[in-house]
Amino acid sequence: MISNSKRIALILLFSLIWAVPTFAQTGFDLERIERATVFIMQASSVGDELIIRCVGTGTLVSRDGLILTNAHNTVRGANCPGDTLIVSLSVRTDEAPVPVYQAQIVQADDGLDLALLRITRQNDGRLVERSTLALPFVELGDSASLALDQTITIVGFPNFGDDPVDQLRGTVIGFTAEPSGGDKSWIKTGLEIPGTMSGGGAYDAQGRLIGVPTTAPVTADSPQSRCITLQDSNQDGLVNTNDVCVPVGGVINALRPSSFVRPLLRAASLELTLDTVTEFFERSTVGGTPNFSGMFFAPSVNAAGMPSSVSSSLPAGTDSLYLFFSYQDMTPETVYEMRVTIQGVENPTFSLSPVRWSGGRSGLWYIGTTGQPIPNGLYDFTLFIDGIPIDSARINVGGSSEPLPLFSDIVFGVEDIQGNLFGEGFVLPTGSTASARFIYRNLIDGAPWTAIWYFEGTEVYRESNVWSGGVEGTQTIRVQDPNGLLPGSYRLALYINNKLAALSDFTLAGAQEGAVARIFANSHFTTASTQVEAIAAAPVNNFTAGTDAIYALFDWEQIRPGTLWTMRWSIDDEVFYERTDPWSGTDSGEDYMLSLSAPGGVPDGTYRMELFINDLVFADTQARVGIGQLPIDRFAQASGIQMRGQILDAVTSEGIPGVTIVLVSADFSAAEFARDWNQDQVYALAVTDRNGRFQLDRPLQPNTPYSVVIVAMGYIPVLADGVEVAPDAGVIDVPIYLTRG
Template sequence: MMLNHPLRTKTLTALLIVILMSLSLTAAQAQDRLDDLRLVNAQRATVFLMQTYDASGTQALSCSGSGTLISNDGLILTNAHLADPVGPCQGERIIVALPIRLDEPPVPKYLAQIVQVDHQLDLAVMRIVASLDGSLIEPNSLNLPFVSLGDPSGLLPGNALTTIGYPSLGAGGVEAVEQTITAITAESSSGDKSWLRVDTPLPGTKSGGGAYDLNGRLVGIPTGMPGTDGSERGPECISINDTNRDSLIDLRDSCVPIPAEVTAIRPVRPALPMIEAGRNQFELATFRGTPPAPPIDPPLIERMLFSTAVNEQGQVTRLVSKLPSGARNLYMAFSYQNMVTGIPYEIRVSRDGADLPQFSLGPLSWGGGRNGTWYVGFEDQQIPDGSYEFTIYLFGQPEASASIVVGGREEEPIFSDIRLGIADPSGNLINTGRVLPSEVPQIDAVYQVENMAEGQTWTEVWYFDTVEVSRNTFVWSGPPQAQSRSIAVNSGGLRAGRYRVELLIGDRLAAFGETTLAGPPTPDRQSAIFSNARIASDISRDGEPNGVVGQVMPLDVQSLYLFVDWDLMPTNTAWTYRWFLDGRLVASRTQRWNAGSVGENFWVSLSADDPLPEGSYAVEVLVENRPMFSQSVTIGAGTQPTSGIEGEGDEVFITGTVVDALTGDGIPGALVMVLNVEFESPQFTWNEEDILTQAITDREGRFALARGLARANFFTMYVFAEDYITIIEDNFTIFSDQESPADILVEMSQP
């Protein structure tokens, strides 16, 4: 009766709507942040890393930062500059400290070694190898908390992240900060999603830690580098050790370089092959050629250019000297020489004299090699009008700068989208790219022309291995918008080497393109650098294939060697080899060619201390990112067990406490073990082969099983302790919706 009253009905309806809105708002808020269980797990998996060295007989700290455990057997993902003694970090030992209590400083527990490193990404995978006292550790005996890897490719500005790391030099507990992605920065290091930028700067010691999505999966690594080389004390280099043993910690002691702040997060996806290689304990090696001499001259930055586009090969393709209002893409490219891996570099951007942190980048650890071109830029971002100055800093000192004005309308002439290739008789490019066959009579550079005024002078310059070989100046007589072409010709065939064409409008560099001519041409005008590829299980003393050679290998091989002959491969050309296991990229490395122009039996290898896992392997070789050939081989029957990364989601990790049923006191030294899923107690042979996982309780009766238990299964669990009745449970059930990790209580009684 009362509800029939229209006013009351409306009031109730309104109330209901308010409640529903509140509930949905609460639910939405709940989804904006990592839930507590996942947060705690991620915090527990975050380690503090310290590089130390011997300073007059005492262990001094060289460098420190954060890292994240990505497997329970001790694999750690962190920054390369924290793991590898490069740049200002010159440590001899890497100490891993764990957050035993989350609110307390981490406790040093282990020594770690690098297993994979990629300086271009500034990422490294390390493995815990020993206790602090140096006694070696069997990885399978570890049972550490770890996080799963997520997919950062879908992250966009505005998405939430939680960053976790250590906010100070080991003085405080692990800290989680909720952040928002403000921008995405492109860079030569990893393409258009090289860096996720966050709103709140993080303390420098969080570099190497983790950034997590809402599912608690690791999607990125906060990355920052001290701006100095660690030789001088200052805000970014703190003296905390009495390294000169004068009983004082002062300016005369070596300091520990600490990044001022971190605002860049390296997405984790490009590191997946490296992690796979680390997980499988793969080691990569290649034929040793003649290594280049280390640079003597100081690093040199030159030819800073601006562009509004970058192609797939990482080349800037639309150079500009100014930008119209409303432009949303901007890249700054530069050439460099004599750079050294690990040195701190930084790009600072200001607009009309005011710093723009969101456009700046670094300081970061240099990973681009010795010579080359590099770019940094932004896509699809609002760029307000003004005069932008880009300054490149090395070791905290400005090295080069360039300015560009944003505003007004686009009117300047532009040569864009330059492509070098081989043309068919009708002039169409049939083969383009960074690698073309040598000995062809002609290569063409085709480009688009915009806003070109009649009578405008322009120049084309061709270089061969950095030496200018031709320069021609023309007066434009075509339409303002057109396709144009420059040609390098040698009727006797162009020599193998690096070719570069530069196009200038007036004195301004308007476009440039590069290609490498290598290998004799095939009938379809492809480059045939490599031939006679074969795979062997071993290598002889004189570098010949040895052991089993062919497409099928026995199960116990520990190495795979790819042998190949090569022809007309220019020295210093960037080349890459990639190993695949069952279609998954498991290892990749890019190097500069140093084995000479022609030769036989160049090799690359993939090996491990244990026999390589069964499966189908393939190795692919690329030159200047262009696939050249691939070769496959099968080990055993070719069936690969499920990858650890894929399998983790279906398992529940069990932790718990074993207590005396009558006193409630923990029982130390009790053995908790779970049989393989196919065994029940009557079938148990008391052979440890039948055991899936086991753990011994600590002084409080706590334990953590090293391996997870598959969901939707029954297991047999045994709990042994002296003077207590052994517990044998054949129906230890893991339901399909069971949360992981699960904490259980086991009560034991005495007879």
């Protein structure tokens, strides 16, 4: 016979199958997202007081306390000089956040303006044991599959932590392309997102994080800077302009896609640390003032990020437009902005709110859009640095396509005796000649044209002539130096009638190996007990599980300091490190060394290191650790149905504190668990608080038959099998009554 208490509990538990969703969108658990959204304060100690220096929103992306947010308000810098990061949670989602934890930065990219923090301490300074945390978190979605007009929900804190977490719902109105991230470097939304929501989350209909609302306040010494005074930091009894002012960004209209977050999250969750061991390089320093110049437009870009041609107007029906410009002395902390007007009216779709610089120090950059309709009109583009207008350009879109003289599609290479061009397009080996081939159309013989070659921004060769090649075809030109061309960054600009017609950069580096450059060589992995031993150690392709550190070494040839190069590391084909930096070493050398390590040893997996220049791979090395595959993280899944509730006394209807609720894995029955009481059989666990309320520490998966065991001293235990939840169930909040016995 079944007891009354069991009967009541079983009825309630089985009723979960028909649980009513609390949010209309399937899979969109707004409450979990709101609970996973945190308010972050960066603070510094002044005397015995903590003074808030910067604020922003963040999002929990793992149950053990990894928080995704912006770098500009967390990483220590001129604007944000604090050294303590305080994390406030929405303990109740209808109330303002409450400071609960302190965190540390574990991964950051200043240029992309992304940072991952890890909760390390309680707010009172006690260390937090990571395994005891079971915080609500969100999963990353696929930002690459996001489409125009798709509905998104932005979640964050609308001001300085005075109000509860808030949500805004809107649509994707466009994408912005940049060299650092391709066509979807930014997701654009028509929403006016408050600056304090920067670092929060943008979610798709399934509740997966697909972007991070991002804007950066301009640097404090800019006349355009905005800030708010919150505290009497100098303790003079007054809150005035003499006190610390917390910088705040303006309205946000750009989201950094989640695809940029994955490498950081992968490295942080595996606790991988990649250190450059080689220390003999002289680090380059930035001296000049950041600047933009030479703005022009192109209808498309090639694979190397170079303009296909130069346009001064585009026909009606155009769906692709790129603004190119040269940049000098930029840093990851530089804040830039682009404002676009159409017929004098500001247009948020094509504008880019103030964000940090994600490129190198100097070079050619573009901001563009592709695959979306560009309305006819007169477009004015203005670029800003730290809130100050730097340069502007105008283009007309509309009308019919006219057959204007055109140079396009410049590629570079090495010529053979027959005049055939060989090579990889935009990276050439060092030698005495560099050749360029381009397409021409609608040319008229007799038209004046000019080719100007630049080396590191300085003109090195000019060829002015009268066109005699006919109406259309391909033309090859070259630059030569009998003493050999120096390695470095080159640019070719082509003019027709003294008007810029085409422009492209290329890099000269490495020794000549046929038509291909040999820039990196002898790339390999190894292991050793010391760094010195690692240099002489033999290459290793298979490492034992738990190896303390893996060393990666390579030699390099003919790379001019300042040349942009990219290093990418991946595990099981998932990138966990990718960075493009100016080369800061000597021209040639041996044994550039890096060390990859993790607490408890480098995790099992297949590791790969690739080295690029201009998006072309010049070294690719792979090795296996342990079984060559990452172990499965059973807590990585955030999706599912949250179950919470209240355990009540069947007679008094009062909450019972300290009751244990065990959700047993689908592989075991309640009776089996009650016999063994083994943690390995537990899927999720909860203990009630002083009001009898509980919250299971893992979401339930739909259509999975769990068992439930509830025990409390003085009460008849409850055992139930076959507890399932429906796929469309939202948060489940269930009361369960226990009978004294």
